[in-house]
Amino acid sequence: MSKRTVLTGITTSGSPHLGNYVGAIKPCVQASHSMDVRSCYFLADYHALIKCRDPERVHQSTLEIAATWLALGLDTDRAIFYRQSDIPEITELTWLLTCVTAKGLMNRAHAYKAAVQENIEADEDPDFGIAMGLFSYPILMAADILMFNAHDVPVGKDQVQHLEMARVIGQRFNHHFGELFVLPEAIIDENVALLPGQDGRKMSKSYNNTIPLWLPEKKLRKAIMKIVTNSLEPGEPKQTADSALYSIYSAFANDQQRGEMKQAFADGIAWGAAKQQCFELINLELATARSHYEALMAEPERIEQQLRAGARKAREIATPFLAQLREAVGIRSLG
Numbered sequence: 001m002s003k004r005t006v007l008t009g010i011t012t013s014g015s016p017h018l019g020n021y022v023g024a025i026k027p028c029v030q031a032s033h034s035m036d037v038r039s040c041y042f043l044a045d046y047h048a049l050i051k052c053r054d055p056e057r058v059h060q061s062t063l064e065i066a067a068t069w070l071a072l073g074l075d076t077d078r079a080i081f082y083r084q085s086d087i088p089e090i091t092e093l094t095w096l097l098t099c100v101t102a103k104g105l106m107n108r109a110h111a112y113k114a115a116v117q118e119n120i121e122a123d124e125d126p127d128f129g130i131a132m133g134l135f136s137y138p139i140l141m142a143a144d145i146l147m148f149n150a151h152d153v154p155v156g157k158d159q160v161q162h163l164e165m166a167r168v169i170g171q172r173f174n175h176h177f178g179e180l181f182v183l184p185e186a187i188i189d190e191n192v193a194l195l196p197g198q199d200g201r202k203m204s205k206s207y208n209n210t211i212p213l214w215l216p217e218k219k220l221r222k223a224i225m226k227i228v229t230n231s232l233e234p235g236e237p238k239q240t241a242d243s244a245l246y247s248i249y250s251a252f253a254n255d256q257q258r259g260e261m262k263q264a265f266a267d268g269i270a271w272g273a274a275k276q277q278c279f280e281l282i283n284l285e286l287a288t289a290r291s292h293y294e295a296l297m298a299e300p301e302r303i304e305q306q307l308r309a310g311a312r313k314a315r316e317i318a319t320p321f322l323a324q325l326r327e328a329v330g331i332r333s334l335g
Contacts, residue, residue: 006037006187007150009044009084012061013052016068017210018282019195019203022251023156029072032079039079040148040314041069043307046084046091046140050133066303068213071293076306084144086311089318094143096325100172101139109138110161142166146173147318149182156194160186177328195251196244198227211248214293217283224248224279225272234270245271249278252285 008028010020032039043065048058062083074081084090106112112135116126145153145166153163163186170181194202197209204210211223227245232238240246240262250258264274296303326332 003036003038004151005040005148005182006031006152006154007040007042007145007148007184008154009042009047009144010065011044011047012058012065013048014057014061014205015064015210016213017203017205018213018248018251019197019210021068021072021213022195024154025068025072027154029069029074032075035078037152040150041074041079041081042144042314043083044144047137050131050137063297063300063303064214066307067293067296070303070306071289071296073289076310080148080310080313080317081306082310082314083307086307087147087314087318089315089322090140090143090147092322093147093325094140096329097139097142097146097169097173098136100176101136101142101169102172105165105168106135106138109135109165110158111137138162138165139169142169145184146170146181147321148314149321150184151182152187153184154187157188160188177325180325180328196247198223198244200228200242200244213286214290216290217287220283220286221276221279224282225275227275227278229271229275232268232271234273235268237268238265240265245274245278249274249281252278252281257281 008024010016010024016025028039028041031037032041043062045058045062048061052058066083069081070076112130115130115134119126119128119130141162142165145163146169153166155163163184167183170183174181197203197207198211199207199209201207201209211220215223227248229243229245230238240250243265246261246265249261253261261274261277
């Protein structure tokens, strides 16, 4: 029986933060050590171009995110680890899929609808400033997934629509040209909530409330100390529900530690003491990997070698599959 394929990508438009680590990178690194699946992990640098117009930022983010995966122990012998832009078959597949994708489907994409709504509220033309990259990027995402016939794609709840679109696009292609694509399933881990940022909202670069993953110890402690809490005094019982501090602590804690912290909240632990415990827990988990990360950042050629090796493995799958797809649509030798 062939292995199931699991695929995950991270857009290279910013520095990795604790939310990326807890929600995507950590579980994927753990999964990369499994013998039961074929894991594909990629740096989505073409996706970064949709919103980011700063070439240096895209380049630096690619370096930082690749170093992060490797520093945290991604098993590149078992997993396929590659840069999206190193696989030209993906962009060719994007065009094949574009030719069967209904415009109406793209009209319903959340990101596009949100941009249109902002324009309407600003009394602008509905499509003012909206590039085709934003409009059609669900097709590029579908190509990322369908190129490797991924069975399972771990996503946050806000990404489920894109998986549904990938299924619709793949199904439509199959209808016209034969059963060539596996239709992917969205895998949502209900135990991994969206990690809150320092202000209690979802941790996101858009809100400027992130805690960068690789802060030095002193700066990490300072960032944890800035997490917003209420005005309850030491000795007053505190609720863990809706507490950003408890949520962040809980994401790094085991069951026993969560129970102990919950009891400490009920007993009225001082916010400063709770934040100190949160810092110590996170720092303990990241300290060794931080050293590995800093070493990798100092030798970017080591990272480049890993990505090139991963691209070779990825293209061993993509090149013959694209030839099959071209044959199916009628782009074939005349001889």
